[in-house]
Structure formats: C-alpha cells, structure tokens
Amino acid sequence: xxxxxxxxxxxxxxxxxxxxxxxDLLRREGYGEVKCGCREGMCGSCCVLLEEKIVNSCQVLAxxxxxxxxxxxxxxxxxxxxxxxVTAFAEAGAVQCGFCTPGMILxxxxxxxxxxxxxxxxxxxxLDGNYCRCTGYVKIFDAVQRGARKMREKEVQE
Amino acid sequence: MKDLRQVGRSVVKTDAQGLALGRAxxxxxxxxxxxxxxxxxxxxxxxxxxxxxxxxxxxALPGVAAIFHGGNVPxxxxxxxxxxxxxxxxxxxxxxxxxxxxxxDRVAMVVAESEEIAREALSKIRVEYRQLPANFxxxxxxxxxxxxxxxxxxxxxxxxLSYRPEENVASEVLLTIGNPDGAFEExxxxxxxxxxxxxxSHAALEPHTAHARLDPQGRLVIHTSTQVPFHARRIxxxxxxxxxxxxxVIKPRIGGGFGGKQEVLLEPLVGLAAWKxxxxxxxxxxxxxxxxxxRTRHPMRVRLKTGFLKDGTIKAMEMxxxxxxxxxxxxxxxxxxxxxxxxxxxxxxxxHLRFTGHTVYTNxxxxxxxxxxxxxxxxxxxxxxxxxxxxxxxxxxxxxxKSLHIKEGETSPVFEALGEGKGGISxxxxxxxxxxxxxxxxxxLGWYEKRDKKLRxxxxxxxxxxxxxxxxxxxxxxxxxxxxxxMNEGGSFNLLVGATDLGTGSDTILAQIAAEVLGISTxxxxxxxxxxxxxxxxxxAYASSTTYxxxxxxxxxxxxxxxxxxxxxxxxxxVPREELIFGSGGEIRHPGRGxxxxxxxxxxxxxxxxxxxxxxxxGSFTGEVSPPPFTAQFxxxxxxxxxxxIKVHHLVTAIDCxxxxxxxxxxxxxxxxxxxxxGYALYEEYRFDExxxxxxxxxxxxxxxxxxxTPKITTILVDSCEETGPYGxxxxxxxxxxxxxxxxxxxxxxxxxxRIYHLPLTPEKVLEALKKEKWGTP
Numbered sequence: 001x002x003x004x005x006x007x008x009x010x011x012x013x014x015x016x017x018x019x020x021x022x023x024d025l026l027r028r029e030g031y032g033e034v035k036c037g038c039r040e041g042m043c044g045s046c047c048v049l050l051e052e053k054i055v056n057s058c059q060v061l062a063x064x065x066x067x068x069x070x071x072x073x074x075x076x077x078x079x080x081x082x083x084x085x086v087t088a089f090a091e092a093g094a095v096q097c098g099f100c101t102p103g104m105i106l107x108x109x110x111x112x113x114x115x116x117x118x119x120x121x122x123x124x125x126x127l128d129g130n131y132c133r134c135t136g137y138v139k140i141f142d143a144v145q146r147g148a149r150k151m152r153e154k155e156v157q158e
Numbered sequence: 159m160k161d162l163r164q165v166g167r168s169v170v171k172t173d174a175q176g177l178a179l180g181r182a183x184x185x186x187x188x189x190x191x192x193x194x195x196x197x198x199x200x201x202x203x204x205x206x207x208x209x210x211x212x213x214x215x216x217x218a219l220p221g222v223a224a225i226f227h228g229g230n231v232p233x234x235x236x237x238x239x240x241x242x243x244x245x246x247x248x249x250x251x252x253x254x255x256x257x258x259x260x261x262x263d264r265v266a267m268v269v270a271e272s273e274e275i276a277r278e279a280l281s282k283i284r285v286e287y288r289q290l291p292a293n294f295x296x297x298x299x300x301x302x303x304x305x306x307x308x309x310x311x312x313x314x315x316x317x318x319l320s321y322r323p324e325e326n327v328a329s330e331v332l333l334t335i336g337n338p339d340g341a342f343e344e345x346x347x348x349x350x351x352x353x354x355x356x357x358x359s360h361a362a363l364e365p366h367t368a369h370a371r372l373d374p375q376g377r378l379v380i381h382t383s384t385q386v387p388f389h390a391r392r393i394x395x396x397x398x399x400x401x402x403x404x405x406x407v408i409k410p411r412i413g414g415g416f417g418g419k420q421e422v423l424l425e426p427l428v429g430l431a432a433w434k435x436x437x438x439x440x441x442x443x444x445x446x447x448x449x450x451x452x453r454t455r456h457p458m459r460v461r462l463k464t465g466f467l468k469d470g471t472i473k474a475m476e477m478x479x480x481x482x483x484x485x486x487x488x489x490x491x492x493x494x495x496x497x498x499x500x501x502x503x504x505x506x507x508x509x510h511l512r513f514t515g516h517t518v519y520t521n522x523x524x525x526x527x528x529x530x531x532x533x534x535x536x537x538x539x540x541x542x543x544x545x546x547x548x549x550x551x552x553x554x555x556x557x558x559x560k561s562l563h564i565k566e567g568e569t570s571p572v573f574e575a576l577g578e579g580k581g582g583i584s585x586x587x588x589x590x591x592x593x594x595x596x597x598x599x600x601x602x603l604g605w606y607e608k609r610d611k612k613l614r615x616x617x618x619x620x621x622x623x624x625x626x627x628x629x630x631x632x633x634x635x636x637x638x639x640x641x642x643x644x645m646n647e648g649g650s651f652n653l654l655v656g657a658t659d660l661g662t663g664s665d666t667i668l669a670q671i672a673a674e675v676l677g678i679s680t681x682x683x684x685x686x687x688x689x690x691x692x693x694x695x696x697x698x699a700y701a702s703s704t705t706y707x708x709x710x711x712x713x714x715x716x717x718x719x720x721x722x723x724x725x726x727x728x729x730x731x732x733v734p735r736e737e738l739i740f741g742s743g744g745e746i747r748h749p750g751r752g753x754x755x756x757x758x759x760x761x762x763x764x765x766x767x768x769x770x771x772x773x774x775x776x777g778s779f780t781g782e783v784s785p786p787p788f789t790a791q792f793x794x795x796x797x798x799x800x801x802x803x804i805k806v807h808h809l810v811t812a813i814d815c816x817x818x819x820x821x822x823x824x825x826x827x828x829x830x831x832x833x834x835x836x837g838y839a840l841y842e843e844y845r846f847d848e849x850x851x852x853x854x855x856x857x858x859x860x861x862x863x864x865x866x867x868t869p870k871i872t873t874i875l876v877d878s879c880e881e882t883g884p885y886g887x888x889x890x891x892x893x894x895x896x897x898x899x900x901x902x903x904x905x906x907x908x909x910x911x912x913r914i915y916h917l918p919l920t921p922e923k924v925l926e927a928l929k930k931e932k933w934g935t936p
Binding site: 027033093097125 | 181187831858
C-alpha cells in the first residue's frame, strides 16, 4: 500500500506492505536513530513521537500512522545545535553503548515537556518503558535533571 | 598519581553526542538494502539425531538463494569462544551437525530475498529426527547411564587440558594446597553449604547481528556486533577454508556486549552465505533467539566447606564447583578456572585449600563469557560463608574481612597453580586498597547504624550485608593489545587500536592515555578502532583487559611517537635531542635558548619541509601479571515477611580499580554492573519446561531491571595506583558484578535470620525460608 507521513517535519510518501511495522518502515527509509532491540514492545529502543505521544514503533502498524506527525530524536535538535537533553546525556556520562539513548531521550523529552522540574521518582516513572543495560540508569537520571536545568535556563534566556 | 592532565579527568566520551543524536552507526545501520536474509532453522528437540533433511521443497521456492545444512557444509570442528589461538575451549561443534543437543540448536540456514521468503522456506525444510534421551541436570551428567552429548570426534585443541566427553566432562580443574583434611580436623568449626547460581542472559539491547559482502577485489567484508573482531576473522576464515587475509571484520558502534559478543556466532554464517552466493547477506537474531541460542551465564553449583577457629581464623577451605556448560563447551575450562583463580586468592591466609571443578555437558542452552566470568559464581558462596564464619565467632564481619583478605606485597599459591590455557603465573599484589574500600563503603551505607538492628516497619524488616570480591586484569602472557599512531599536519594524531569499544568508552580512555603521554588535549587524538584491515591486532574486549593491556600498548606507542617528535624538534632547532624538554600543550622546549617548537611545526618539518618522513609508531603490550581490582559491596534491604519480597534501598560499591583513567566512565561501569547484578540476584532467570525448552525467552517474561527497579546506587572510587598499569590503572567493569548478590543474601539474613543458598532470591524462596524459620521444617 501507499501512504504519506510527516516525519521530522517533512512530508514523505512511501510504498509499504500493509502489515509492516512503523519501526521497519522508518529504518528502511534511513531513520537509523530508531533502533530495534526486542520487537516485543518492551525495551523502548524504537521509541518515536507519534502525534507527540511516545510509542514503541515496533508495536505500531505503519498503515495506522499515515497522515500523522512522526518525530525521532533527530527532530529535537534545531539546526547544528544539539538539544539540551542530547548535550546533557553526553556530559553526564549517560551514554555508554548508546543503543537505548535516542529512545531514552525522547522519553525524557516527553516528561520535561509536561513537567519541567521533575523529581527523581517522576523521572524513574517516565523512563520505565526504556531499558538500559549499560548504565544502571544512575547517570541517566542525572542527565535528565541536567537537561531539565538547561532547558529551563534556555527558556529564561529566550 | 601526580601531575596528570588528561588521565583522571571525566572527559566526555568521544562518541557520546553522535550516539545521543542517533547518528553513530551500529551494524544494522550500515545495511545497504541489497542484502539477502539469513534465517536459522532451530532444533525443536533437546537431543536428537537428524536422520534426514530434505530441503528440496524449500529450495524450489522463488526467492530462495541457498540452504545450508549438515549435508552440504564441510564438518570443521571448532569452538565459538572468541579466545586466543588455539582456544582453550573444546572443539565440540561444527557449523551444521547431524545431531542436535539442545532446543534451539542450529539445524540449517536459509538464505533468501526477503525475511518472509526465508521464514516460509524454513517451514518447508523436512527434517526427520530420531529423539535421543536428554539430560538437563548437571548433577546427573557424569553418571555412567546418562546420555553422552559428544563423541570421540570432539577434542580439546590444547592437549594438556583435561577433556573427557565420554563422561560428559568438558573440563576438570583440580588443585590441592597444604593438607585440607588435616586442617578441617584441627578446626573448631566446620561449615559446609551448597550454593547455586543460575542461567542468565546478557540482554544487551542490540541483538547479535552481522552482515557480509564481497568487496570489488573479492574479499569478504563482515560488519558485526562483536567484542572480538580479530578472533571473528580467524574463526570465520577457518570455517570457510580461506586465508584470514581474505576476510575483513569491522566492528561499528556496538549496542552492549557484557561477554555475550565474545562469541563468534554469526560471522561464519553470514560469511558462508555471502561467500557461496556471492551476494551480500545479513543475519540479525530475534530477541527470542538471543535468549535461547546465543550464550548465557554458566549455572554453577558451589559446595563450600570452611574450617575455622573460634577467633575467626580460617584454617581450610574446600570448594567443589560443578558448572553447567550446556550443550557445547565454549569457555568451559576458563570460566571454571576463573571461579577459583579470581576468588580464592582473596583468602590467601587460608593455608589449606582444595578446589575440585568440573564443567559438564547437558542438553540445555550454551554458556559463555558473561561479565564476572566464573568469579560471580564463586563469590556468591564465599561471601555468604564469610558472613557465617563471622556470626559463628561473634565477630564483626567487616573486621574479619579486613584481617583475612590479601594485602599489598602478598601472594597466593593459586596464582601460580592455575592458568587459562597456559600454566599459572606467580604474582605479588602491588595494589590493594580493599580494607579502605570496606571502611568507606560501610560509612556510606550507615553499616553500624543498621547491622543487627532488624528495624521493623509493619511487615517489613530491614538488614544490611556486605561482600568482598576480586577479579583479574587481562590474561598475563596471553592477551596482546597493540596500537598504531601517526602524526598529522597541524599536530593532531590518528590512534588506531584493535581494542573494541563496546560502549565502555575504551576509545575515549585510550585517547586520554595517548594525550597524556603527548601533553595535548584528548580532542587532538582521533581514534579508529576494531577494523582488521586498518587497526593493529588486539585480542578484543574481554577478561577485563582493555584499559590495562590495550592501554599499555597505547602508552608505549605514544611514548615512541613522542621520542620521534623530540628528534624532529632537535633537527628544527639544530640541537641534540637530549637538550630538549617535552612540554605540555603540544610543544618542545629548549630551556637554554628559550626557544620552543610546536607540534604543528614538527608536522610541517617532517611532512613538507625539512627531513621528510611520517612520524608514527606501533606499540604492543601484554601483561606480565594480572593485578586484581577489588570491591567491597554493601546492600541495605528490607524484606516483607508477609510476601517474601525483597526491596533493595541502597547498594554501595567501594572499588579499588587503580587510577581511574576517566572517573565518570569508571563509575558508569560500576553502576551498570551493579544493576545487572541486582537483576541476577532477585529475578533474572531462565525457566524451562520438562522438554528443555526455555519458557520465558522474551523481555516480557525475563525481567530486566528498569528505571523504577533501580535503588540508590553509590560508587566510591578509592585512591589507588597499580604500578604495572598505564598511569596506575587496572580493570573496573567486571568485578562489581560479583558482590551485590551475596551482599543482598547476607542482608536478608541480617534482616530475617534466613539464609538462601540458591539464586535468585525470589519472593517464593524467601517466603518458604521464612515459614521454615518460624514454624520449623514441616
């Protein structure tokens, strides 16, 4: 079948099998930042924003996402400047293998959009759909706090 | 260590931002879209002979390019263990056998134009099996009537190593020091318990994956998620019966390994498919396949007998380890050996010691390297036993631990007695801050405020426990690391390392070591790693070796480059090299004349101007010793006496890893290991049905700790300096895997007075133990 999608702000028109998962379509079309860790809807590596809601793209049929807004971690950064969460994750040492990071950052982004100054408990709850096997999450929690601070400071400046 | 500028700083990992942006490439991100799909036909039976395999219907399907099986692939014995050459693991497998030995064993491989066609073809392969009796119990493996998994065609490539497939014994390790039997008789107390630890999955988020294609010269190029690119090249070439020079293995970014990717699993398969079909081929395991047919932590039963005096002096220890290899024996000898070597020397005051170790074949999933590598298994037992000794003698376990652990300037006869493929190597401990680790960890946890207090809150009761552990740092006189550097115009450097960064940050810390030697910023070191065509040899990322072994190679290499730079500066100034001082910030000074030469000038002089040559060098390093890192790990937990559920409040790790090259990355290694260990201690485990099938091979049913399962984790890097390591470093990432499980078990005893000897500490087991404690054995 054929369908159009708005991916990271650009309208894309693709041919795809009707049972194809959104994850596989995005990866086929070069969105390598959407990772495949389990294909079971458990690990969160394939998270994208679908109409600004975080979803595991392995659990979404591409056919159900036509004419919708899809954003990956790429869309968070404006121009050359990485999103404050991206910088925060790097600085905090929250990136080890980095396979979970794009999905994790999207989960953190969703949290901070609704709650700019979360407690550690709130961070833990928000990230619980995203597994990380490398870091023990300690530096990820720190990175989200750091990112939140950066975003609040940026808000004040603007 | 004084005056360090790059080493000891938490430099941001060189690849962190690219990874966070999702732009850094992993293996599957480098697919070009023209690859054929490989899929594996797995055995549904735990033990069976393949009487016939008919692939004709599958081959006739449009879009099927090839089908490989025991009937058309040469039988070349090998081991999938990515170890030195020859590997100290039995050659007990071939790519496609006519017998299957566990549910999930490889029967055939389909190569097709699409994943769907490949799956359809799998369903059309007709296999006639004759089922054989299967054995799932390690305890029964050596019984004469138990079916044997491997016949006389299986062999150990290193002849001196014990191997008896006719008894299902994949490895035997025996050691006696002193007279343990006599010492037990002289002891005031003799305590003996049997502990067991279980199967677990590495659960690296990126599944095993590889793809291969022929380059325009007809060479085989494999991109793969591996910890051991050079071993993958060698083993793949062997199985394809081509020269290793025909194979290039490239490791892009890798989504976690933890030992699971120290295994050469997919490279020979995609290599075979691409070599035979002359088309690019890809293979990515599903999560289920990762659980069932990749590698696991070896289960182990540890029987530990300790004889000690009333004052806590341990007279004798007898450890008898029975390790489950599963159906094949990768790492069967080495993990077993490590369960002694990287545990028993900690108790070097014990004069009388006996170690009896066996690794046995069973019709169950295959064990492999897994962070901790045997030490995790043994430390679970020794640390509970230490707690028992202290309680029996009415002693403070912290003081007892401090008095009996190995110290600087001391040795253990175990070091010399056991080796991993070669004989052992005698060594003296040159750095050990374990006593300080114990003190600082206890303080961070609030040990004395909580120990023996049994603080209650409703049905919950609180307790604390501790464990002390060691590991090693590389395999002495076996592991080789090497590095090549060249100077670029402008004064930057390329650093080429065979070392394999599997997310640990080794690219970054190796750059820091080179930058430290050259007195420049880490950003001026451009790292390329793990491409067998480009980078010099390195055994790969395992055995806690990268920082020490590969780091040692980088240091030597950078020192040679520094010398060449000084010579070139001497030429520019017209003075002998001896009169020059190598300053920081990329310049060479002549103190007498007050003149300086910059790296940029040296590069200009050697590349365009004066005496033309490329400044560059290659350095190699292999350890003469394997200095252990040490941890003291503490757990603060509560247990719900109504449900048996354990809640972990706080895990503290105080670690002596020598001088951390990058403290933030070192902490990250500890934190990751600690949480992995928490999952192992409490809930991660394989479950099987009566036919030997894994029943929970998914993230839905095999619980991995998530963010909400994460307790407070504290890491203390204790000041230490290992004189044999680069800038005082030794290893960090494995040792913190070992302590959390026994620390939690000891904390459970502290809280509720029940001791559980079998991991994981599930609510069911805890509740049963609590009931027995309260009501007595029914």
